[in-house]
Structure formats: structure tokens, C-alpha cells
Amino acid sequence: MLPEIRQRYNASFTEETYQAFVAQIKEDFPNTLEFRIAETPAFIPKALTQRLVQAGEDIIDVMIQPDFKAKTERAIPADQRVPNEPDTCTLLTLDFAVCKDEQGEYTPQLIEMQGFATLYGYQAYIGDMYKRFFYCPKGFTEYFNGLDRDGYIAELHRLFIGEGNAENTILLEIYPEIQKTRIDFAVTKDLLGIESVCLTKVRKDGRKLYYEKDGRRIDIQRIYNRVIFDDLQNYPDLVTEFKLTDNVDVEWIAHPNWFYRASKFTLPLLNSPFVPKSYFLHELVEYPADLENYVLKPLFSFAGSGVKLHITREDLDAISDKENFLLQRKVNYEPVVESPTGGVKLEIRLMYLWHEGEARPKLITNLSRMSKGEMIGVRFNKNFDWVGGNICFFEE
Template identity: 65%
Template sequence: MIPEIRRQFNESFSTERYEAFLAEIERDFPGQLDFRIAETPVFVPQALKIKLLQACNDIIDTIKKDDFKAKTDRAIPANQYVPNEDKHPNFLAIDFAVCKDANGELTPQLIELQGFPSLFAYQWYLGQKYRKFFAVPKNFNQFFNRLNMATYVEAMRKVLLGNEKAENVILLEIYPEKQKTRLDFEISKQLWGIEPVCYTKIKKNGRKLYYEKEGRQIEIKRIYNRLIFDDLLQNYPDLETEFKLTDDVDVKWVTHPNWFFRISKFTLPLLRSPYVPESYYLSDLKEYPADLENYVLKPLFSFAGSGVKLDFTKSDLDAISDKENYLIQKKVKYEPIIEDTEGKLIKTEIRMLFVWDDAAQRPSLVTNLARLSRGEMIGVNFNKNFDWVGGSCAFFED
């Protein structure tokens, strides 16, 4: 995206350096890396950075509206409603494709958004490794709002731990040691002292929750929630546990599970911005757009992209009986703009990561992650056997 910076990076790149980069991660965390890391970070110019910030502000303005909760109540399935919801989520992740507008200028287009945490610890770590092994200019930063490596850790500590001791805060997952994101869990434990605890291991006594560590029973006062309800129901439908997510208990959720549903695909038709593709609830359409080939069909309630259709017809839409559970969204054309060492171009997606302290009026942008793709879509299934693809970090021009 910045020709001179890209040229300098590519000239300094070597397969040996990339292999040393991966080898150090393996030494730091043996057997924990379970996804592909791209050979390059993403270098974001000032002009695109400004547009990304404006796009995020447009979206946050909608989330902050007084009627947002009322408009998204239907997003929460009745059997998955969790009591004691906060007034806003503690985390926000907003994904943008990097595209070009009609004038040939780089522009972001919203792909997805989540009221749910992401790889906050891992991205802190990954950015350091890119800087150590590759040519990353000093005037490019992975952090925002004047944060640096140290102050980022402290800002996250405040949101995650609040005023509690680290041992009274857990990271909740189902079988965390088996998850692809387990490296992030391990780094979270090292940075903030938060123990990853399996959903099946939580004990309940009245309204209190506990976990066991080194023979001690420890009360849980805050839950850094990384457990996705949909994943639990789809993969472990008959799981018996002492604690149910829907129980009314004396814990503070960080972030509350209801926000996973409220801020999701369900939110897309509520947004208005030049950086948000047109989206419509299927049930709201009195007639379909004439150019359906330029839209994608998405189920409102699905996980990890399941059920998404890139090609469909009017007849396909007519055949859907529960139209209230689907939306159509204008297709986004990713622009291949990152050049590899052979001159081939790669697409990228940037996730802007926010924290939202309980007392704050608006969320605070803290860091990001990036993903690179040569396939039709971003994701592992579309990028098998390719190089210069996978997870990455964006460095923004100051």
C-alpha cells in the first residue's frame, strides 16, 4: 500500500528469516501455535487510517443510540439469554476489507463486527516479533491512542481485572487446551495472570462460582468470556455441567455474552456509512434488488461463516420460509494491494480492536489484527497451500 515501505520490506525479506521468526515463537510457546502466520505485516498509510477511524466512529455512533438494545433484542435466542447484561460490551472487533473506491483510492468496507474479544494478547506479542525479525519503520505503530507496549498491557489489565485479584478472574472456554487460539490464552495468562478454565470445570454453590487450582477452591468474580454459545451448542449439545451460562450468578462478565448476538451480522442492516455495504433484513424487502448477483446471502444466526451463499437467485430467496433470519449484503471486492517478493498481489482484511471500560462513554481503539488471502475469501479453507497468507498485524503510519 506504501510502495517504498513495501519495497524495503521485500528486499530485506528471506525465507530463512521467516523460519527463524516461527522458530522463536515455537521456543517461546512449544506446540501452541496452531494457525498460519503471514510472511509480512500490513503497512497502512495515513489516508486509509483516517478512513478506518471514521468508519469505526460511524458504527459506534449507531451502537451508542438509545434504541440500539431494543432493535437488537431479537438477536438473542431465548434459550441463550444471560442475565445481568451490562449497558455496553467491554470489547469490540470490527473487520474491514481493504478495497478501492470509484476514484481508485484505497477505502475500507465493513465485513463483520463482534461485541466479543479477539486475540488481544497474541497481537501484542506478534507485533514485537515482526519488529524483531523484519524491517518495520519506527514511524509505524500497531497501537492507537498513544499506547505503547507497556501502557497497552496496563490498559488491558484495567478492563480485564477491574479491582479484582488476578486469581479471581478467569478466561472461560470449552477445553481451552484444544482451541486454535490457545496461544492467545497462554500469553493472556503470562501478561495478566488470568487462568484459562474449561467450562466443564466450574463449580457452583448458590450464586457463587469457583474453580480449583493447586488443590484450592478459588471464587470466580470476573469472567473474561471467550466461549461462543453457538460453538458450544453445535459441538457439545449434550454436555452436562454444574454451571449453565444462562444461570443468574454473582460474576461480572467481560464481556457479557448477550453482546455477542447484539453486535454481529444482525447489526449490519442498522448501520449507515460510506464504509458499510448496503445490507437488508430479507423479511424487510418488499422487492429484491434487480442485481442480486452483487449481493451475498447470510443467515443471521450462524457461526464462522456457515450458511453464507455468494451466488443465489430470486427463487432461492422465495424458498426461504424464515426470512426474518436472513440478510442480504452488497458484495465487497477485496483489492489485492500487498505485493509479495515475486510481484504477486495479495488481499487483506484489518480488524480494529477496541476496549470499553464500564465508566467510559465510548470504546477506545487499542490495537488491530490483519489477515492476508490469495483465495476468493479470507479464511483457512480458501488459502490452503499458499504462502504469504494467514494471520498478521497492521502497522499504521503515524
């Protein structure tokens, strides 16, 4: 996208430096890295940055409407509704494919959105690591809204800890020590002092929650939630004293109900040049004539599970619970990053925080993933190089 910078980066790249880069990450956070890191960050020109920011604002304009919660009530499964939901989505992430429009200009197209956690700690770390090991030009930043690294960490501290103590916030997960994103848990503890606590280790005392460390009872005031209800189904014998749906005195970051409200369920409510047309399957009077240009997505799934890229009318007719499916126009990723072994597709995740009392979420940083496969994701990118997780540096 920025040919001179890309050419200089690729010319300076060596496999030896990349291996040293990965080795240093494994040394800094032993036994935590379980996903592939791309050989390069992405460098984003101003024009595309402006479109990405505008795309986010278009989506947020819908989310702040007074009727948004009413329109998304059906998104929350009855048996998974959690009490004490706030009016705002504390954490918000928006995933965009980098494409080309009819004029040949780079443009973002929304793929997915989540009112849920992502790698807020790790992204600060990996940005620093790319700058430490590889060529990164001046005049580029991974942050937004005038933030630098210190300002970014201050934003995280304000949201996750506030005026309290770090030990009273927990990062809640099921068996955090085996999760694929556990490097983010380790970095979060390093940056903010927040402990990762397994759901099985949370104790209840009336409406109060606590955990134990070094023989001490530590009250839980805030939960940085990483538990997804779908994951609970993978552990049918899991014994917990605390159920996510219990009515307890804690502040959720982000509240589990927003996982469903800000999700694929939201896509048909959006109208923006940066959002591909999406339809609730049960509301379609007739299917689009060009079904080959659409993808079928289950509304209540995570991480690409159940997505069908190639569908027929017979496939759609056979679905009995059409209200639980979404038909979305396909997006054509452009191979915008030039690698030594060919063009690479890019997906950019904008990462927001929404502080209590503020009118809108605040864009603070990003995460990106590179792919040579049919879809973004590990199982579609086996045996490829110059693919995997990374970060974007945006032209200032």
C-alpha cells in the same frame, strides 16, 4: 500501499528468517500455534488509517443511541439470553476489507462486527515478533490513542482484572487446550496471569462461581468469555455444573448477549460510506435486481459458516425463515499488499475496549489477515504463501 516500504521489506525478506520467526513462536508457546502466520505485517498509510478510524466512529455512533438495545432485542435467542447484561459492549471488534473507491483511493468496507473476544493478548506478542525478526520502519505503530505496549497492557489489566487479583478472573472456554486460538490463551496468561478454565471445571455455590487450583478454591469474579453458544452444540454430552444462562454473581467480559447485539444483526441499522448496504431478508419487498452483487449471510452463525457468495432468486424464495438471514452487498477486496508471488487481499480488524462509565469504546490495537483466496479464511487459502494472520503497523 506504501511502495518504498513494501519494496524494502520484500527485498530484505528471506524464507530462512521466516522459518526462524515461526520456530521462535513455537518455542515460546509450545504446542499452541494452529493457524498460519503471514510472512509480512501490513503497513498502512495515514489516509487509510483516518478512514478506518472514522468508519469505526460511524458505527459506534449508532451503538450509543438510546434505542440501540431495543432495536437489537430480537438478535438474542430466547434460550440463550444471559442475565445481568450491562449497558455497554465491553469488547468490540470491527472487520474491514481494504478496497478502492471510485476515485481509486484506498477505503475500508465493513465485513463483520463482533461484541466478543478476539486475540487481545496474542496481538501484542506478534507485533513485537515482527519487529524483532523483520524490517519495520520507524514512525509506525500497531496501537492507537497514544498507547505504546506498556500502555496497551495497562488497558487490558484495567478491564480484565481491575483492582482485584488475576486469579479471580478466568478465561472461559470449552476445552481450551484444544482450541485453535489457544496461543492467545497462553499469551494472555503470560501477560496478565489469567488462567484458562474449561466450562466443565467451573463450580457453583449458590450464586457464586469458583474453580479449583492446587487444592484451593478460587472465587470467580470476572469471566473473560470465549464460549460461543454454537460451540456448545458440538458437545451434546457435555456435563457442566454451571450453565451460561444461570443467574450468578460475576462480571462478564464481554457479556454473551452482546455477541448477538453487535453482530451481523446490526449491519442493516448502519448508514455510513464505509458500510455496504445490508437488508434483513424478510423486510425486502423485492430483491435487488443485481443479486450477483450480493452475498447471503445467516444472522446466527460464526466464522463465516453458512455464507453464500453466489445466490439466485430461487435460492432466496426457498428460505422459509427469512427473518434469520441477511442480504449484504458484496465487497471487492483490492489486492493491496504486493508479495513475491502476486497481490494479496487484506482485512483489518479494529479492536476496542469499553470501560465501565466511559461514553464510547476505545480503539487500542488491530489484527489483520491476508488472503489470495475467494474469501478470508484458512479453507480458502490452502497451498498459498504470504497469507494468514498478521498485524498492521499504522503510519503516525
